[in-house]
Amino acid sequence: MSILVYIDSQEGKIKKSTLEAASYGSALAGQLGTVAIALILGPVVQEDIRILGKCGVTRILHDPTDKLDRFDSGVISSVIQETSRREKADILVFSHNFHGKALAPLVAAGLQGGIVTGVIALPETGTGFIVKKNVFSGKAFAFVRIKSAIKTLTLLPNAYPISETGGDIAVQIFDSGITETDFRVKVTATEIEKGEIPLAEAEIIVSGGRGLKGPENWGIVQDLAEALGAATACSRPVADSGWRPHHEHVGQTGLTVRPNLYIAIGISGAIQHLAGVNGSKLIVVINKDPEAPFFKAADYGIVGDAFQVVPQLTAAIKKLKG
C-alpha cells in the first residue's frame, strides 16, 4: 500500500499545482499510515526537487530522460501505471491541471479503478473513502465515495496549501525504458507567453471587462497587476472583441480560476463569468453600476469609476509594499 503522486513540470520547473498535490498526498499518507511516493518524469532543476522534498513525500522516483519532457498522455500514463504496480500504489494523486486532466482518466482506466476529479479537501476515511469535490462550477460540493481498491484523485489547484515541513530526501533515479517508438503524439510546436504568470497558477488575478471601454485602457489593469504581482484576465466579451488574447478569458467557456484574490474591474458579473471565478477565496469588485450582479458575489467592493479608482489603488499598493 502506498500513495503515488505524479509531479508535473514545464520547461524543467516543477509546477506549483503539483507541489500542492505532493503536499496533499503526503498528508493523506500520514492520515492512512502509509507512504507517499513522488514520481518525476523528464528533466527538472535540482532546486525544485529539494522543494518537492519539503512537501513531505517519503520517496522521490525520477526518470530524467529528455524525451519524457514531450507530453504524450499515453506514454506518460503508461509509465505511471507501471510505477504504480511496482510500488503497489493504491491511491494516485494528480493536480487537476492541464496535464493531470489528461493523465488521471487514462491511469484510472488502465488500473481499473474509480476516479474523482477536482478534489478540494482530504478524504473522510473513517468508514470507507469519501472525497469532497466541486460541482456545478463551484456552486456546490459533492462528497463522493470511492469503492474500488485503486483510487485516482485530481486535486483542484489552489485548494490545498503547499507544505514546507519535510526534510531532504534522496532521489532514486530510474529508467522507465520508454523509446521513441512509444510516442504516438508528436508535439510539433509549443508556445508559452514569456514572462507572464500562468492564470491557472496565479494567487492574485486582476480582471477587466467591458467597462474599460477599449484595449487602449488596459494600462490601468496591467499597472495594478504588476503592483500586486498578479496575473491579468478578462471577461468573455473582451476576449471575443479581440481586446485581449483568448487565453486570458475566464468564465464558463474560458478558464476556471480559483486564486486567493480576484479583482474584477468593469465586469458586470454574468452567471457564466461567475462560474469561472466563484472558487476564488476573496472577490473584489470595482464597478460604477451599484446594481451590477457581481457585487452579490463579492467580499469587498467599490462603486465608482474604474479610471479614477484603479490608479489610486495601484498607488496605495505601491506605498504599502514600499
Add this chain to the structure above:
Amino acid sequence: MKILVCISRTADTTAKIAFSNNNTKFDETGVQFIMNPYDEWYALVRAMELKEKMGATVHLILVGDQQSEPIIRKGLAYGADDAVRIDSGSADPYFIASQIAGYSQLEHFDLILTGKETIDFNGSAIGGMVAGFLGIPFISLATWFELNGTQVIVRREIEGGTETCRVELPIVISCQKGVAEMRTPSIRGITSARLKPLLVIAPREAPEFTEVVRFELPAAKSGVKLVSADHPEELVRLLHEEARVI
C-alpha cells in the same frame, strides 16, 4: 470517416442549485435541462463542420435514462446521422466510459469527441477513460484541430500557452472553446431529427466505482463590504489587515 460524439444532459447554467432528500439528491424542481454546452457548442458542432467538409458520418452516444431523449433529438437536429442511448442512470465515470468504449469497439470510430467536462459534475474524465479502454491516443482540452488524411493536427491548451501536436487516427479529443464556430440547428434539421434512428440499448456489465454520498452548498457570503470610491486606500488596508491576502 466515422465520428462519435459523446453528449450528456445537464442542468442549465442558470439553474438554481438546491438539494433534496437530506442533501443526497439534486433538486430538479423547476430546473431546465440542456445538452452539456461543451458537448454541444464544441464537440458536436465541430463534428458537423467535418461532416460538411469531408462527408464524415456523425453518430451520437449518450449514457442516460429516457429523460435525456429530447437532448439526443436536439443533437440529431444539428445534423447527426443517428444516435444510441445506453439506458442507465449511472453517474460513475468508469461505468459510463466502459459503456462508450464497449459500443465503440463494435463500431470502429475514427474520431471520438467529447466536451471538456460537464457543467454539473465538472468531471472531465470520460474522454480519457474511453481512450484508455480502447488503447488509443487522447488529446485533452483541444482549442483547434484539423484532419489531414489519417492524421489529426491538434492544438491544445497548456499552462500559459498552447501546444500543437500531430496524431494518427483513431483518437479521442476533448473539445473546448475555439474548435468550432457557433451555430444552432436549422428548422429543417429540427423537423428531420424526429425521423432519425435512435437506438436504445441496455448497458453492458461494468463496475460502478463511485457514488455521491451527499451534497453541500457553500456557506453564504456575508455580503459585500463597500468602500467609498473617494478612499481606495481603505480597500488596500482591508485586504492587507483584515483579509490578509496582500
